[in-house]
Amino acid sequence: MLLWIDGQCGTQVPAGDRGLAYGDGLFETIAVLDGNPSLLPFRIARLQSGCRRLSIPLDVDALVRELHRFGNELGTGVAKLIITRGDGVRGYAPPAEASSRRVLIGSPLPAYPSEYADEGIAVYACRTRLAEQPLLAGMKHLNRLEQVLARAEWTDRRYAEGLMCDTGGRAVEGVFSNLFIVEDSRLVTPSLHRCGVAGVMREALMSTGPCDVEDITIERLQAADEVFMCNSLYGIWPVTEFREHRWLVGAVTRKMQRICRQLLEESA
Amino acid sequence: MLLWIDGQCGTQVPAGDRGLAYGDGLFETIAVLDGNPSLLPFRIARLQSGCRRLSIPLDVDALVRELHRFGNELGTGVAKLIITRGDGVRGYAPPAEASSRRVLIGSPLPAYPSEYADEGIAVYACRTRLAEQPLLAGMKHLNRLEQVLARAEWTDRRYAEGLMCDTGGRAVEGVFSNLFIVEDSRLVTPSLHRCGVAGVMREALMSTGPCDVEDITIERLQAADEVFMCNSLYGIWPVTEFREHRWLVGAVTRKMQRICRQLLEESA
DSSP states (O other), X not given: OOEEETTEEOSEEETTBHHHHHOOEEEEEEEEETTEETTHHHHHHHHHHHHHHHTOOOOHHHHHHHHHHHHHHHOSEEEEEEEXXXXXXXXXXXXXXXXXXXXXXEEOOOOOOHHHHHHXXXXXXXXXXXXXXXXXXXXXBSOOHHHHHHHTTOOOTTEEEEEEEBTTSEEEEXXXXXXXXXXXXXXXXXXXXXXXXXXXXXXXXXXXXXXXXXXXXXXXXXXXXXXXXXXXXXXXXXXEEETTEEOOOOHHHHHHHHHHHHHHHHHO | OOEEETTEEOSEEETTBHHHHHOXXXXXXXXXXXXXXXXXXXXXXXXXXXXXXXXXXOOHHHHHHHHHHHHHHHOSEEEEEEEEOOBOOSOSSOOSSOXXXXXXXXXXXXXXXXXXXXXXXXXXXXXXXXXXOTTTTBOOBSOOHHHHHHHTTOXXXXXXXXXXXXXXXXXXXXSXXXXXXXXXXXXXXXXXXXXXXXXXXXXXXXXXXXXXXXXOBHHHXXXXXXXXXXXXXXXXXXXXXXXXXXXXXXXXXXXXXXXXXXXXXXXX
């Protein structure tokens, strides 16, 4: 397994790292295709925003060079990048001298069944709700116990993903995906200002054409013409089953899948 | 620095640990006095509860033996214990084969000014709110970005602690302490079923006599006869200043400080 700590081969991090102590950091899960980290401009934008919000220093140019070097060694696979606030074993206060640590972990691309994209997926209705925390909403930070609890709710392989609502009952996202619905050919994705992760594939898709960002109740989701989920590793999965509701794979979803493939090809 | 990983001397954890990846674990900050981990029964109870809620396996007897061995080597100081779900680099789903990892980090007792306990403290009003997540409320888990953001709000050394409210505006706890108020000699501490950490000193104090657990609005806090904060390292600090409000150190607070000292002496 390819593993770098701060740009050097290494398999371990100091036990006093604040990422371990407090989840004090961010991460990215990057599809690397033939040495190229995909959707890099979107990733860098999200990392810059997250680091700014958490006041974690980030040398973007050095990081981009490192991701390319890592991608070249990895070839094709997944590069998981973790950026933490570095060491600091006691006390929540960020150290006066700001620092950070980078962890890069390479692994093979996940082998999802091709039917998920072709024929659609059944989505589990998670009971675990997302707490509403505007100060952390949108960020891909390391505080992920809600996702761990939600993903532990089902083991039935019939479900490829789980849908998470916020504590107000609004549909927000999948456990590891973002959500889109289609209403009268209009694309809508949930607002993420209270909670949720602003996924890189979501951002990339939104950059290609009109898409409204709105609160989406479960009732509204269930009444939608089409529903799909996306992330930057698997692209787009049409949702064909959620609770007692069934959908056919719609024309807008198919169009967005073509756009998604193009995005990944262009970026790689 | 004394540092053990799974009972062995070691300074690093595998980069694929789920504690780092997702904050998937729990921690305890234990005052060790002359080799004795203080308030151990309360700690073990909290750890057992937390591990049960997160489905992390815990061998309590082995852990207690390890804490005593570690305490003996440390002498007097702080033992920070981190328990994670162990390795698992990709995917939120807990591994089918449940495992865990223990990290023990020794450090000196923090040197708080003795005036904090004697004369009371000024408490900062944090703008960072605690999100309401009943599934995680009470646990001392590793998802602590809210505390990191809250503690980063002030650098003025005049403030020894910061008070955190939940998103509903209720006073819940300090950044690293629990909160008590006194109304007509009656002891009240905030309910922690929506958010907050059920501190070990809070539990220990509650075990010694009557104490009501209720929602406490900021207005109610400000109208209280006495206010104090506690944790298991510093004991009890009377609150004498919060926003424009001033308190004298009251008789109930002094009585609770005596009880607190007794608890620490008995447990050590």
